[in-house]
Amino acid sequence: MNIEFYHKNITSLGDATRAYVEEKLEVLEKQTDIRDASVDIAQNKDGMFVMHVTVRAASGTEYNAEETQESVNACVDIIQDELRTQIRRDREKTRDLKRRGGRSLKKKMTIDTNARF
Numbered sequence: 001m002n003i004e005f006y007h008k009n010i011t012s013l014g015d016a017t018r019a020y021v022e023e024k025l026e027v028l029e030k031q032t033d034i035r036d037a038s039v040d041i042a043q044n045k046d047g048m049f050v051m052h053v054t055v056r057a058a059s060g061t062e063y064n065a066e067e068t069q070e071s072v073n074a075c076v077d078i079i080q081d082e083l084r085t086q087i088r089r090d091r092e093k094t095r096d097l098k099r100r101g102g103r104s105l106k107k108k109m110t111i112d113t114n115a116r117f
Helices: 015-030 072-109
Strands: 002-008 034-043 049-057 062-069
Touching: 002 015, 015 034, 015 049, 015 072, 049 072, 062 072
Parallel strands: 002 034
Antiparallel strands: 034 049, 049 062
16 A cells, blocks of 8 residues: 655654554455555644544545644554544445345345235
């Protein structure tokens, strides 16, 4: 997975922070095939960190999450949960649509027109 980091109003992003973000995003690869990710980190005037992550799956689907917290690590933890939820919902939606299609075909093939499925 290719991860691009962009930072604004931050002098440098430490190696430990980069490693933590990469570790958390690599966990998402177990759920879907991720092609690349973009991580935007900024620090506002209040000293809070704003993080926006865009993950692109191999299927072409984009998953986005944004969070504002006092530390970068807290942002990453919350964003990982949001992205995991989005990926799970998308996967379940696809599965349910396939099942519904199969049910309608089965219903059309039924000899008894009063049968319920």
